[in-house]
Amino acid sequence: MSSAPRLGHANLGLGVGLRTTHYPHILEKWPAVDWFEIISENYMDSGGRPRYVLDQIAERYPIVMHGVSMSIGSTDPLDVEYLRKLKKLADDVNAGWVSDHVCWTGVTSKNSHDLLPMPYTEEALRHVVDRIRTVSEVLERPLVLENPSSYVTFAESTMPEWEFVRRMAEESDCGLLVDVNNVYVSAFNHDFDPFEYLRALPMDRVVQFHLAGHTHCGTHIVDTHDGRVIDPVWDLYKLAHELTGGASTLLEWDADIPPFEEVHSEVLKAKTVIDGDGPLPETRVAADDVEFAEEAIPHPAAFVTAEAE
Amino acid sequence: MTADGSPSATDLHRLQRWMLSVVTHPSGVEAGIEDEATRRITDVTTDRIEEVVGRSKALDSVSRLQVYANAYFVRLLECLREEFVALHTILGQETFDAFAFQYLQADPPHSYTLGELGANFPRFLRENQPAEDLAADVPTWSHLLIDLARLERLYSEIFDGPGTENGTPLRPDDLQSIPTEAWPGCRLKPVPCLRLETFDFPVHVYRTAVTRGEEPTPPSPELTHLVLTRREFVVRRTALPVDEFEMLGALVDGATVGEAVGRWASQSELPDHELAPRIRTMFAGWAAANYFASVELP
Incomplete structure (x- = not known):
């Protein structure tokens, strides 16, 4: 099965993940950002300020929805109510596309609120492909799925992750969100070549890229979204850009979030890669400069606290 | 395996x-x-x-x-x-x-x-409350903890729930335009974010102090009747005297203005000539605080 580049989606340029701490800046300055990505779950149940802010931003910027709770790989039934709310929000904010992760978040009705890894087996592949088709029908748009960072591999896996992702995308006709940082993180954690991973993906299905920082613990890397993008991840991004001819690119920064301009300037460094002829950014972080952390916690989901007088 | x-x-x-x-x-x-x-x-x-x-x-x-x-x-x-x-x-x-x-x-x-x-x-804390506290004559430390948990959960629900910001809640002028003879049969519909809750402690004061970065001392027991709502996307809370709280509660539960006011007036210790001005002040204040979405005329 073939498809138009990016499944026909536009290349939106360089975007930033919308976070509550940046609301005041955005509403006051209306910064020149190409587009915003939202965490779907932070808005689909909001009848208050988050949704009010989103509606204003959606009037001025392209919005893309990125979820953490679809649990496409779980053996629990799909949450129909969740999908209904997701579709309504996508319709309301005219979302460019709706994405989530190649993962499961829970089973037997218990939710870990984490992005748990799939075993890469034929059974798991059939299961995920069937569910992607169902979800795409409910959402009335192709689903876009992201490769997750992972910290374990399963003995029963019969294929590498990149083969699973490629076959999943082709057999279900879904789009791909390639998180370049996740490729780097998982490659380190599972001892594979991240460049081989990227070259194996069906690049005409790549709708979007993610960039982010991570935390290196020496023996493993955790996807913490709490810092700058390091050099080897930019190198992977450069290859991904060359292989795809370019796709919408977004920076995620979810912990120790700096002022908006700093987050925005980090993603704008991608221009150097996209333009192809400029010097590398001086503020890039080399892999050798990374200090090892004792421990780190991945935070795939954001929690929004109530404002009260 | x-x-x-x-x-x-x-x-x-x-x-x-x-x-x-x-x-x-x-x-x-x-x-x-x-x-x-x-x-x-x-x-x-x-x-x-x-x-x-x-x-x-x-x-x-x-x-x-x-x-x-x-x-x-x-x-x-x-x-x-x-x-x-x-x-x-x-x-x-x-x-x-x-x-x-x-x-x-x-x-x-x-x-x-x-x-x-x-x-x-909050329910978990209540279900695991020490047995001796359940039998206590006065609110205990565990009652305070449960009160705080209840309040903070209410804040979350009100913050994320439906509000009044995109609507036109009833204003004091709207109340004044109601013909005098129609008043007793009116029913006032509360806004969807309005909650009336009673606590054994003034936990709202403690909570506000914490979020302001202060280091408040734990509150002493004091029966507290709170009206909670949301305006401009911020959760608001107001402590009311028990008689006003009960009259507002009666209106929220669907009583007519005449029924709610009659009940309040029969128990009020105010002299007769102060009843009507007091009622007007209360209703104007509630309307100004966006407690009501609309009025149903008889």
């Missing part, structure tokens, strides 16, 4: 049940692997863990599972600390985490949204 015998238990389903059981075990990964219930799903011991989870060049299989296990409780505890910030402050982190840790085991997350994580925390 054997499955649990369930005819519908596919390899994928079994692996997911096993992993979730291991990484959410309260005593850690190794205890999770060895747990009898986990071994009924997949009968593998720690020394044979590589039959299920592979190792990397730098990290053994158990340590890799611990990345998920470490994150599970830490992430959820962080969310509960943020939602119940005043309860966290009054207890201190160690004690708060102990309560929250027990709560997460008794009532693990089921919803797709972290917004529901703390929904049953």
